[in-house]
Amino acid sequence: MISINGLKKVYHLVKEEITAVDDISLQINEGDIFGVIGYSGAGKSTFVRLLNRLEEPTAGSISMQGKEMTTLSNKELRVARQDIGMIFQHFNLLWSRTTAENIAFPLEVAKMPKNERKKRVQELIDLVGLNGREHAYPSQLSGGQKQRVGIARALANNPKVLLCDEATSALDPDTTNAILDLLLDINKKLGLTIILITHEMHVIRKICNRVAVMEAGSVIEQGDVMEVFTNPKHDVTKKFVDQVVSEADDDESMDYIMNLENKGKIVRVHFIGDAANEAVISDVAKKFSVTINILQGKLTQTISGVLGTLTIQLQGEKEAINEAITFIENTTEEVEVIRDEL
Amino acid sequence: MNFDLASIDWVKIWEATIETFYMTLISVAATFILGILLGLLLYLTDKNGLWQNKIINFITATFVNVFRAIPFIILILLLFPFTDFIVGTIRGPKAALPALIIGGAPFYARLVEIALKEVDKGVVEAAQSMGASLQRIIFKVLLPESMPALISGITVTAIALIGYTAMAGAIGAGGLGNYAYYAGFQRRAWDIVLVCTVIIVFIVFIFQVIGDLTAKRIDKR
Numbered sequence: 001m002i003s004i005n006g007l008k009k010v011y012h013l014v015k016e017e018i019t020a021v022d023d024i025s026l027q028i029n030e031g032d033i034f035g036v037i038g039y040s041g042a043g044k045s046t047f048v049r050l051l052n053r054l055e056e057p058t059a060g061s062i063s064m065q066g067k068e069m070t071t072l073s074n075k076e077l078r079v080a081r082q083d084i085g086m087i088f089q090h091f092n093l094l095w096s097r098t099t100a101e102n103i104a105f106p107l108e109v110a111k112m113p114k115n116e117r118k119k120r121v122q123e124l125i126d127l128v129g130l131n132g133r134e135h136a137y138p139s140q141l142s143g144g145q146k147q148r149v150g151i152a153r154a155l156a157n158n159p160k161v162l163l164c165d166e167a168t169s170a171l172d173p174d175t176t177n178a179i180l181d182l183l184l185d186i187n188k189k190l191g192l193t194i195i196l197i198t199h200e201m202h203v204i205r206k207i208c209n210r211v212a213v214m215e216a217g218s219v220i221e222q223g224d225v226m227e228v229f230t231n232p233k234h235d236v237t238k239k240f241v242d243q244v245v246s247e248a249d250d251d252e253s254m255d256y257i258m259n260l261e262n263k264g265k266i267v268r269v270h271f272i273g274d275a276a277n278e279a280v281i282s283d284v285a286k287k288f289s290v291t292i293n294i295l296q297g298k299l300t301q302t303i304s305g306v307l308g309t310l311t312i313q314l315q316g317e318k319e320a321i322n323e324a325i326t327f328i329e330n331t332t333e334e335v336e337v338i339r340d341e342l
Numbered sequence: 343m344n345f346d347l348a349s350i351d352w353v354k355i356w357e358a359t360i361e362t363f364y365m366t367l368i369s370v371a372a373t374f375i376l377g378i379l380l381g382l383l384l385y386l387t388d389k390n391g392l393w394q395n396k397i398i399n400f401i402t403a404t405f406v407n408v409f410r411a412i413p414f415i416i417l418i419l420l421l422f423p424f425t426d427f428i429v430g431t432i433r434g435p436k437a438a439l440p441a442l443i444i445g446g447a448p449f450y451a452r453l454v455e456i457a458l459k460e461v462d463k464g465v466v467e468a469a470q471s472m473g474a475s476l477q478r479i480i481f482k483v484l485l486p487e488s489m490p491a492l493i494s495g496i497t498v499t500a501i502a503l504i505g506y507t508a509m510a511g512a513i514g515a516g517g518l519g520n521y522a523y524y525a526g527f528q529r530r531a532w533d534i535v536l537v538c539t540v541i542i543v544f545i546v547f548i549f550q551v552i553g554d555l556t557a558k559r560i561d562k563r
Contacts (some may be wrong), residue, residue: 054471056472077473078474078475079473080473081471081472081473082472082473084471086468086472088464088467090464092464092465092467093468093486094486095485095563096486096487096489097486105469105472106472106473108478109469109472109473109478110473138562139562154469157472163471196493
């Protein structure tokens, strides 16, 4: 378990002070894939660097597996860092070393004997699926392969925690998915706790079970991924959630529909898991005298279940519509009225 | 002017060539080591460096700048007492070495510093995140990752040093410069000057080719 309390980082510049990370407190459980999302400049990159003290915290405490990181001496910190793997947006491989030699680097740092090193490197190459590329130099590898080397290197000393600093941001969508699958796979296989920061909600949706949203150095919202997806509270969170659960720019189409003769209410319904399989809409149509227009629907798979979103237009008598909405509210997770022109 | 290659004393030319090689190789080797040490010191103690230290940085930078600014011919003269103390004489190829090394190392140190600055900061950060000590970062990251630039740099420096050996020769250090000046120029024996020049140019070519091939071979980017 990782527990972070009142973590703060202030940069002292010549004329001003910049608070990059402002009083963050988080609990991360063992085996979690914990996502931190935010726009660029939100302080998430600084935050992840504070965890292994690549940046020195100004205040606060970080306890990893009961070990307080902020008070370690330089020598103790070097040893502690061997238990914390890290992967980077730009991979940061040594171009002068082959795949196998890059993976061997942290083992050399940990002073593992040569013959054991060779065996361990082979295991890691098998784990990340780089067989046949052992003797290639980074310049001969694709972006996805480079990140696989990065992951193998980060896992070499059997860390308990893996920090991912925008690990998929430089990759194309297909490669991103392949790398995310690999991270999910090692999380399950090795019981590794993963803390990843990203600006892509897709990454959170695909592999995280918990998420924190950062803005201006602070965590503005956090919780289970399903909870945050179905019930985002903060505006920034809503924007991020909209990226994956509904099509962006659908405002115009809503306006178009409302400008037609037939007014009514447009509501967005969120379902979780089994509710997505229940025939809520046909029940509503049977029970209430309303007409239902289905405008848009989407199912989003997260690791904790399926999240469904359905945008419908309800037409009819005001009371009937309101009763229908109450009925939907009781059956599903969340109902949001997005246009009301009765 | 008449050229008569048959009258040239080839044994003397050969001895002078060996002396030039001797001075060049030893001074290049020493400059390589001393230059890397100074360059590392400049890089590491710089602002936001891995071993930030204003005082050491200032002292190193001053040393490098001062010795790089002194014209080589004057540097040799200034170093006469030092050379006499270290080598025991101020004549011959050995006596040229202190001046060659002290003239070459600061020049190379700046090239080393530039080469080290080109090393990706992210790679250094990655090594730190694995718990690597400063010593390991130097020997396993900084030097291997900057090696092609270090080799190109020492090639440029070696060629400058070959030029310096000729200059040192003119005031008594031996080698092809010495032979061209005393046996050639002062006796109006232009054929000797020509032969010495051709050999020096050839030596420069050899160093350039070896340097280029080595740098290319180890560059896996």
